[in-house]
Structures are given as C-alpha cells and as structure tokens.
Amino acid sequence: MDRTVEKISTGVDFDRIRADFPVLKRKINGRPLVYLDNAASGQMPTFVADRIDRYHRHEHSNVHRGIHSLSQQATEAYESAREKTRQLINASENEEIIFTTGTTDSINLVANSFGLSLLKKGDRILLSQMEHHSNIVPWQMIADKAGAEIDVIPLLDDGRLDMEAYEELLGERTKIVSVVHVSNALGTVNPVEKMTALARQAGAAVVIDGAQAVPHQPVDVQQIDCDFYAFSAHKMCGPTGFGILFGRKEHLEKMGPYRGGGNIIDKVTFEKTTYNVAPFKFEAGTPPIAAGIGFAAAIDYLNSIGMKRIADREQELVDLALEKLRKIEGLRLIGDPPERASVISFVLEGIHPHDTGTILDKHGVAIRTGHHCAQPVMERYGVTATARASFSFYNNEEDVNRLIEGVKQVKDFFK
Amino acid sequence: MDIQKKQDRIVREFKLLGDWQERYKYIIKLGDKLEPLTEDEKIDENLVRGCQSQVWLTSDLDDGKVKFRADSDAAITKGLVALMIRFYSGEEPDTILETEPEFLDRIGMKEHLSPTRSNGLVSMIKQMKIYAMAYKTKLQQLKG
Numbered sequence: 314m315d316r317t318v319e320k321i322s323t324g325v326d327f328d329r330i331r332a333d334f335p336v337l338k339r340k341i342n343g344r345p346l347v348y349l350d351n352a353a354s355g356q357m358p359t360f361v362a363d364r365i366d367r368y369h370r371h372e373h374s375n376v377h378r379g380i381h382s383l384s385q386q387a388t389e390a391y392e393s394a395r396e397k398t399r400q401l402i403n404a405s406e407n408e409e410i411i412f413t414t415g416t417t418d419s420i421n422l423v424a425n426s427f428g429l430s431l432l433k434k435g436d437r438i439l440l441s442q443m444e445h446h447s448n449i450v451p452w453q454m455i456a457d458k459a460g461a462e463i464d465v466i467p468l469l470d471d472g473r474l475d476m477e478a479y480e481e482l483l484g485e486r487t488k489i490v491s492v493v494h495v496s497n498a499l500g501t502v503n504p505v506e507k508m509t510a511l512a513r514q515a516g517a518a519v520v521i522d523g524a525q526a527v528p529h530q531p532v533d534v535q536q537i538d539c540d541f542y543a544f545s546a547h548k549m550c551g552p553t554g555f556g557i558l559f560g561r562k563e564h565l566e567k568m569g570p571y572r573g574g575g576n577i578i579d580k581v582t583f584e585k586t587t588y589n590v591a592p593f594k595f596e597a598g599t600p601p602i603a604a605g606i607g608f609a610a611a612i613d614y615l616n617s618i619g620m621k622r623i624a625d626r627e628q629e630l631v632d633l634a635l636e637k638l639r640k641i642e643g644l645r646l647i648g649d650p651p652e653r654a655s656v657i658s659f660v661l662e663g664i665h666p667h668d669t670g671t672i673l674d675k676h677g678v679a680i681r682t683g684h685h686c687a688q689p690v691m692e693r694y695g696v697t698a699t700a701r702a703s704f705s706f707y708n709n710e711e712d713v714n715r716l717i718e719g720v721k722q723v724k725d726f727f728k
Numbered sequence: 729m730d731i732q733k734k735q736d737r738i739v740r741e742f743k744l745l746g747d748w749q750e751r752y753k754y755i756i757k758l759g760d761k762l763e764p765l766t767e768d769e770k771i772d773e774n775l776v777r778g779c780q781s782q783v784w785l786t787s788d789l790d791d792g793k794v795k796f797r798a799d800s801d802a803a804i805t806k807g808l809v810a811l812m813i814r815f816y817s818g819e820e821p822d823t824i825l826e827t828e829p830e831f832l833d834r835i836g837m838k839e840h841l842s843p844t845r846s847n848g849l850v851s852m853i854k855q856m857k858i859y860a861m862a863y864k865t866k867l868q869q870l871k872g
Contacts, residue, residue: 342748665802667781675748697782697801726749727756727803 344677352703419543472648499648500656759806
C-alpha cells in the first residue's frame with residue numbers, strides 16, 4: 314500500500330499529524346501500537362502536553378482572585394478555554410460554559426441543580442436504551458428523590474433509536490429528555506436536532522451527552538437548540554479530569570449551585586450566603602487550572618486541522634474498516650446504523666470479546682472489550698460484551714489493516 | 729501432593745512451551761478439559777464479581793479439604809480458572825490461605841494478576857480465599 318504520504322481528499326497530511334502523538338511510535342508486545350480505543354480516551358499531542366508543562370513550570374498561580382500579575386495571567390489563560398469552548402460549540406455567551414470534571418460530572422450537575430428543582434411527583438424523564446450508565450444513574454437518583462418516573466426510548470435492530478416510539482413516549486408529564494448524541498457502544502449518531510424540536514413541542518427540556526460527538530464532528534448547540542450539552546476534554550486531545558457543561562443562560566440564572574465552597578459565592582455570613590453568577594456559582598473551589606489551559610490548547614490544535622476535516626477523515630477510516638470487517642466470516646456487527654461515528658462494536662462467533670481483546674493486544678492492537686458501561690445496550694442485542702474499535706483522525710489505513718489482520722489471527726487462534 | 733510441588737510442576741509444564749501463542753493455546757486447552765458447571769450452578773450467587781468475562785465458582789468441604797469447581801464464558805479466563813482449581817482444589821483451608829499462586833508469574837501470566845485486567849483472576853483468587861476462610865471457621869466451630 315502506498316502510504317508514504319496520505320494526502321486524502323481533505324488536503325491534510327494526516328501522516329504528518331501522527332508525528333504529533335509520540336505514543337503512536339510505541340511498541341506493544343513487540344509490535345507497533347495500533348490505538349483503537351479512542352472512544353475511551355484520546356491521545357494527547359505534544360502541543361497540548363507542552364502547554365500544560367509550560368504552565369506548571371512557568372505560569373502557575375491560582376485564578377480568579379489574585380491581584381498580582383501571575384494570577385491575572387493564569388486567569389486569562391484559563392478563561393481563554395471558556396471562550397474557545399464557546400466558539401467550538403457555537404454557544405452564544407461565555408457565561409453558558411461551565412467547567413466540570415467530565416461528562417459524568419456535567420450530567421450530575423444538571424440532574425441535581427436543574428432536574429431536582431424542576432421535577433414534581435409523577436413527572437417523567439425520558440432516556441434512551443443506548444445511554445451510557447453516566448446518563449442513566451444520575452437520573453435514577455434524582456427520580457427517586459423527586460418521585461419522578463423514567464421512560465426509555467427503545468432501540469431498533471440496526472442500532473438506531475425508534476423515533477416513532479420516541480414521539481409516543483413524549484407525554485405532557487415528560488419534563489426532561491436526556492439522550493446521547495453519539496453512542497459509545499454502537500457508534501450511532503442520533504438525530505438530536507429533530508429530537509430536540511419534538512421535545513420542545515412537548516414542553517420538555519433537552520440534555521445531550523456529547524462525549525462521543527464533540528471530538529469527532531462539528532457541533533453547534535444553537536442549531537441543535539438543546540438546553541444542556543455535556544462533554545469531556547480527554548476524548549479530544551485534552552487532559553483527563555476536565556469537562557464541559559453548556560447550559561442555556563435562562564436556566565443557569567435560575568439554577569442553584571451544585572456544590573458549596575469558595576468562588577461560587579457573592580457574600581457569605583453565617584446567617585446567609587448569596588451566590589455568584591453563572592458560570593462561577595457552579596465552579597466551587599480552585600478549578601483544574603492546568604487542565605483548562607491544556608484544553609484550550611487542545612481546541613487550538615483541533616481547529617488547526619478543522620473539525621469538518623477530522624469528521625471526514627474518521628468517516629473514511631470507519632467506512633474502510635466496516636467494509637473489511639463485513640467480509641470476515643462469523644463476525645457480527647452489533648448495531649449497523651446508517652449514520653455512524655468513530656465506533657464499531659462487534660463479536661466473533663464462538664469467541665468471547667475478552668479473548669478477542671487479549672489476543673489483539675498480543676498483536677499490539679488496543680481495542681476495548683466489555684459492556685462499555687452500557688449494559689442495557691448489551692441486553693438489547695443479547696450479548697454480555699462486545700469488542701469495540703474506535704477511531705480518531707490520527708489513525709490510518711495501516712491501523713485498519715492491522716485490526717483486520719488481528720481479527721483474522723484471533724479467529725485462527727481459537728479455531 | 730505438596731502444594732509447592734504443584735507450583736513447580738505447573739512451571740515445568742509451561743517451560744516445555746515456546747512463545748506466548750503456545751502458552752495461551754495450552755491454557756485454553758486446560759479450560760476445555762475443565763468439567764463444566766451445570767446451568768443450575770451458573771447463577772448470580774456463584775458469579776465472581778469484578779470480571780469483564782463471567783466466572784462462576786462453587787466450593788465444597790470434603791474430609792477437611794476444599795473442593796472448587798468453576799466455569800467461565802471466556803476461553804483464556806477459563807483456562808486460568810482451570811489452573812487455579814488445579815492449584816487450590818483439594819487443599820486444606822490453611823494451605824489455601826497461606827499459599828500465593830507464585831507460579832502465575834513464573835509462567836508469564838503475571839499480567840493477568842493486574843487488577844486493571846479485570847479478567848476475574850484476581851477476584852477469583854480472592855473468592856477462593858474467602859471460601860477457605862469460611863471453611864476454616866466452620867471446622868474450628870465443629871472442633872470447639
């Protein structure tokens with residue numbers, strides 16, 4: 314295969330981009346690493362790692378409260394992440410961007426601060442069968458407290474949501490719809506714009522788990538028109554422990570803080586505390602400053618390539634992998650949605666996904682096996698686990714070939 | 729047989745094998761030979777928690793010795809489970825509690841002992857020791 318330079322239709326030299334990720338040069342079990350576990354966490358380019366390193370060595374100071382120059386510089390660098398995030402997802406104001414520790418934390422924040430005050434006994438929360446546990450459990454906890462009920466949009470055989478059932482389930486007691494944008498277990502891209510419009514007609518607020526969407530495609534929260542949108546930095550070239558919650562200003566203004574502490578307050582006496590404005594009232598304590606600055610760098614890095622180009626490149630790789638995987642006898646795709654992003658789940662006949670993953674690892678191919686924190690999805694398709702390959706723009710055709718070769722070796726091994 | 733001799737014998741067997749492929753194939757073969765549990769025994773009560781693959785473990789006390797039986801839905805895990813049964817089954821509770829399966833390191837399977845592998849081997853060893861502890865207490869009560 315001619316892979317000296319992979320100038321594809323997008324005009325970006327993705328082969329050179331690989332050099333930005335030193336981890337890709339590693340050997341695992343004697344073979345060059347093929348990293349196909351991007352849905353779990355993405356790799357960090359040197360540009361971002363260097364930015365975080367520079368902050369720690371030369372720029373560290375606490376933010377938001379110092380009068381001295383170092384603190385002001387750190388605050389500016391940290392707050393630049395807010396502006397860059399706003400631009401990335403096209404929110405209308407910086408005040409709508411709340412920093413959290415990750416998607417899970419973001420959803421917990423919405424569930425507690427927004428959900429708990431909104432929900433009355435007998436109200437309903439609508440989730441889908443393809444949700445990650447992080448978009449199920451917080452709602453169950455809140456539903457218990459509020460006396461609300463949870464409804465579930467079922468999955469079709471091909472991995473899409475049953476939209477007819479969705480419309481039927483949207484009732485007048487449905488107050489919140491919380492759905493995933495891109496499924497981490499199936500790769501399905503949900504029609505969130507349409508789903509949001511339907512929910513709005515029914516008078517429900519919409520929360521979207523975008524953990525697997527923002528790293529892979531352009532996302533515009535105004536176009537989707539959702540009320541909340543959550544995602545994580547570490548799946549998009551950024552550090553772990555840093556996440557984002559977009560919330561409409563009208564909601565954030567009314568919502569109370571989720572955790573108590575410093576930074577969130579306006580005035581504290583032991584009799585009464587008045588709270589700071591959004592987003593600060595949701596960000597108690599010293600924030601993960603280095604992570605925020607790292608995330609700002611990650612957005613710069615992704616923008617230097619372009620989210621549309623990233624989406625196109627990943628689509629190319631996923632399509633190629635699908636084409637080749639379909640030809641492997643005894644391989645069953647779990648979910649085969651017409652619109653798919655980055656993720657391919659599969660099982661091999663007679664071989665446990667855990668065994669598949671172990672042997673692939675021996676060949677240097679890193680995939681994920683298990684239930685992917687989406688046990689209802691596993692149940693729906695009658696499996697306890699799947700093998701999941703997930704792609705990023707720094708993967709290439711060689712990685713796809715190594716996956717295919719690896720899967721064939723797994724089959725031979727267990728013959 | 730002395731449990732330390734069991735360790736040495738397993739290590740000797742694996743020394744005859746070549747690369748990782750041969751060792752894994754041997755492990756899978758050991759799993760194939762393992763007497764399977766009945767469907768009645770593959771119940772949640774017997775499921776070892778903390779595994780990506782499912783591992784079921786049952787135990788009995790027979791003449792002061794612990795008899796283990798187990799099964800798994802994944803082939804490599806099942807082979808490792810078979811090795812652990814061969815190692816601990818038929819031993820007295822004290823022996824099980826006092827002896828660590830050092831042979832796993834010596835046959836190049838140490839990676840499966842990492843808690844992050846979550847293939848259940850660590851959880852299974854822990855569960856075997858919990859059973860041994862329970863039987864030890866039971867035996868002491870009988871004597872007392």
